[in-house]
Amino acid sequence: MDTSIWRALIYLAGLLAFAGLNAAYLGWCERKGAARIQRRIGPCEAGWAGLAQPLCDGLKLMSKQLLVPEGVDGIIFRVAPVLAMIPAITSLVVIPFSDNIGARAMELSVLLLFALASLSMIAVLLGGWASGNKYAIISSARAVSQNLAYEIPMLLTVITVVMLSGSMNLREIALDQQGGFWHWNIFRLEHGHFLTMWIAFIVFFICSVAETNRAPFDMAEAESELVAGFMTEYSSMGFGLFMMGEYLNIVIGACLTTTLFLGGWDCPFGLTPGVWWFLIKIYILIFTFIWIRWTYPRTQIYRLLNLSWKILIPFSLANLLITAALIKVF
């Protein structure tokens, strides 16, 4: 592994650029996608097809005053948005974009990603608590119980994938799936795994939607009930950072789903693997996130938790046992 300083700097710049562009332009994608689903046009004034809209939004947010209400916990209030962005950008380090592109292939990258996800959950909790607003506190309480409930089935399905590939290194997991879509973990045609892995994929996908607080699981920022949830008291770049953190979490979720289940940078017919296939797959998944958000209303908090504890966890536990049994037998 090349340890030159140039490699580190290039990757730093590249990942920051990737993170920044995605955070900004995913907002544009969402607004255009929402608009088309709602039979209207969406941003079309700023630049060609509204592409300068994120730039204008960023300028607007930066020019606003960062209001810190009285009665908030000063340090935590200011730190929480930053804390929401840090795990998302840091997670990009271990994502394998292709065979040659990947900042660091750590032996325990899966563990690292989930540890960082919990950190972003703490940021939400701190943001809500430090606001000193009853709506914000209710919202962060909801967010924490939701994130906790959905991490468990997520981890159980990931353990299944780790068992199949024999490693927690994301690059190894992706390498294990090369050679065509029949090798991908979602299909996994050998030894009978195809019976249950697609269930694991669906469970993992639902958990990613819930972990990133997207509709129909967006109780934490339920606009019509809690105004803006834990973000109510934030203005200007504090709000901007939370929103960017949310979009980056969506990107990380899509990258993780692709790497774990859809073969990473592999072409469906094994012909020309490369980073473009990786990007196509994550953007299809992100489009699905957007599609689901604008179609369904919100669930109830108890139904959300029921879904996780009573349905997803039994399914993922059963999946784990079956996979382990199949591995043992074959």
Added chain:
Amino acid sequence: MERQEQTRRALLALFPEVITTVIPIEAVSAEQSEVAPREPGVIVTDFARTGSSLDVLCRPDQVVAVARTMDAEGFFLEAISGVDWIERQQLEVLYDYNRLDGQQCRVLVRTLVSRTAPVIPSITRVFSAADWHERETFDFYGVHFQDHPNLIRILLPEDADFHPLLKDFMP
């Protein structure tokens, strides 16, 4: 018609001392009422003309008994309004009762109180709808409803010190 007759008889039981007859509508006119004030009792009115089938005038202390009779007969409280008759120095409170079950019969119950100290017993124990309607009448006219669980202003600001629908109210 049958419901109207049944209700009329039930209400008549509350006015034993007055002999009432069915008065044709021509008699209920402005000139007549100016000549002689109406006696407490039940009058049958023309629904197509006035919108009510029965018109009841009762004393303030009979309001709860009338409400109980209407409740027993299965009516619901549609509205409570106040009217300020400043020449006569009286406030009139109108209760409208109606039915939800298809037997059309609207009953108007009126009662008169003095303008300077208007006090009427509350009917909230009989009809929960009266809670907000009585608060509104208190808000606009200053009528005090005894035994009301929460007689505070409902539409005007809590610290207002006037009753706007009184005829001598000038903002």
Added chain:
Amino acid sequence: MTVPIHLRHDETFVLNLGPQHPATHGVLRVKLTMDGEYVVKAEPVLGYVHRMHEKMAEDGTFIQFMPNTARMDYLHALAFNHGYALVVERAAGIEVPERAEYIRVITVELNRIASHLLWWAAFLLDLGGFTPLLYAFDDREKIIDLLERVTGSRLTYSYMRFGGVCNDIDDEFITGTRDFIKRLRSRLPRFYHDLVTHNIILIKRIKDIGLITKEQCRRYGATGPVVRGSGISYDIRKNEPYSVYPEFDFDIPVFDECDSMARYMVRMHEIEQSLRIVEQALDKLPDGPVMGKVPKMLKPEAGDFYAAVETARGSLGHRLVCDGGKNPYRLKLRSPTFSNLSLFGEVAEGMLLADALAFMGSLDLVIPEIDR
């Protein structure tokens, strides 16, 4: 969702819903005493948009109050116009020509459809579904364009006069309305029912939420879709027929489940029934004048008069006390939503916050109508 076994009344906090809040459909403040996510006590506080219309009625002549009627329930303004016109016509003994009655029914029913579409959009918005708003507003825009042709306004109509309506309808309005009926009938199954009504998340969200018993309806004086969702078949258009409604063949949808789903279905079926009424009215529309004979200065004889009409929200009553002068001596507006909201305090006890908001949405509140 059943009431939890034990609400801890000593560990509560007060959460203020509104007056500025996206879900309260106007400036309504609800003081919620909460135990965690459960509502222990709910107290609506009114009066934030109170303009004292009843005093304004006493200060001006009868016709000067007509624009005020539209400002109360701006979503079904034509029904409010109609109710006021009806009570004054009753008091003054004015006859309305048949063509005017038919035009009144057509415009009131179109307005009812528009009101229900907006209720549907706002209800789904409260529950987190953002897209149905845009679909409903597409149809609503067509209705508003039609009504603008004929009345001159898009939202707050002052179209009716004592003795008829102020403008006649033209052929373009009639063809436009027929096209609209066809269009909405084709869109209802796909955009409204397949996408939303049969959506499992919506069903789980509103089924068995906000149960209102028949006895509660009667005690609180509720009317409209709220009672029709609890099994009571009460609609002023059938129970106290006015205008030319007896000439039309339409049903009153009644559902027995008493929950928010029942109220939702009542309103969706009412849209279809209103389309039927408009179609029949267009087919039977007679020729003739659109204004009857009305004296220049209206001075009805003294007496108490009441007229009720069925708005999208319930039974609207006008009680008019005349003293023979040219101003109303007293005009009392019996607002349907005022009575409907009064049962919120009793029914919302023990509900979860999100359920209480779904229940409030199913009551179809328009705050300016409550506050007048």
